[in-house]
Amino acid sequence: MAEPVERPTNEPLNRWDEWKDRLSPVPGDRSNDRRFVAGAAVLGLVVAAGAALAAGPWDSGQRKAEHDRVVAAEHSGGAHHPGNPPGAPRPAPSAAAVLAALGETSGRTDPVAAGTLDTVLTPLLKAPGLGTVSAAAVVDTATGTQVYAHGATKPMTPASTVKIATSVAALSALGPDHRIPTTVRVSKDSGTVTLVGGGDPTLDRSALRALATDTARALRDGGTEKVRLTYDTSRYSGPALHPISPNENIAPVSALMVDEGRLDGSDHGPAPRTADPALDAARAFAELLGDAGVPTRSDPASGRAGSGARTVATHLSKPLSALVERALTNSDNDIAEALVRQTALKAGEPASFAGGRRAVTNRLKGLGVPVTGADLVDGSGLNRKDKVTAGLLTSLLALAADPDHPELRPVLTGLPVAGFSGTLGDRYSAESGATGLVRAKTGTLTGVNALAGTAVDPRGRLLAFAFLTSGTTSPGEAEASLDALATALTRGAR
Incomplete structure (x- = not known):
């Protein structure tokens, strides 16, 4: 039976450096540097309300998802803000809470004060909706100090929160600017064209068309009129099917696919998937190559380019930073598995489930985070054999907030x-x-619910948290209970 699925809404992008330049933390003050992360998160949401329409779409940087949501609110006819006069600017959905937090810091209790978090969080962890086993950890990112722990070293099934570990490993290994190539190679006699998959699950039809156009141009220049087409998926190895497959939450894992193997035109969430993403991609490329004036002799076949073949066309994916953001915001399983395999390739491991497991674990060990008890058997969190601790997740989030690791900012x-x-x-x-x-x-998996991220406390500090549960019986009640825990961090004690 298919696991319950998180249903995302939008695709993100990021311009962190723009906010960093504006906020200008005091040089040499690491505490202030970390607080800038929290300030940027708050300030970015406030500014979004007034600046979105004037600035236009962002192609990198401040999140496209937030921009789109603000624009939608501007044209909502006041459905969510009936008190606003027609045509008046409307605040972002977060504006009221953000402004309240900024304006009410005096007189509110510091949630990091000794004993406060225990008083606030421990009763909430007893909520029936959280099932039979729960674990929690909270870290003050300004100091790196764990300020609350409840079973923080207990290995738990993380579900999709494991994507935090996947993302940190990939960014650390490859850097935020890394792009995944898809190439086309032509044989020495120009009679065979090979479409070579590099592992970009976001490759789309427009990218294929550009590859076909460039390929046809190169072939026509050499007088070639018809070709044999092969496709190469050898960059990946091991089983293509995830243990839960076939499943609408993830396509067969392949180094060559178009639109994540989706068959319904969607770009996020569950969807019917092709059983053979690489063959479908090659057939689409053959069609586009024909449209460009170079038809193929037969149906595409699996194969590798021979000796002497030359590269005639290349498409590069969006930067890894954008892929990480999309994987986290949309809980994108296909991208997450691609990130693991790219990490494995960088480490010299096979690009497989097993190779990715070793590569990610070793990469995290090298970062000095507590991996004891962790078992990272996939990148998406769909496998119930995955185990992490709340302490590991908060350590990874705190590391992403560390000014010494700017390459990890897309995680936040x-x-x-x-x-x-x-x-x-x-x-x-x-x-x-x-x-x-x-x-x-x-x-979210059946009987498993988790939440891990950051919260801005009443004094504007950034707290990293992880709440993991198992034995839940109602996803709705579990989510409400987890949300109450995170909300408590933003309120402090009363």
């Missing part, structure tokens, strides 16, 4: 925003006061 900017984007778009009401102040990766 990719987190869904409470009540605003991705898998948290329909969670957290405006009345909760946490809208926009919590950014977190969700995790």
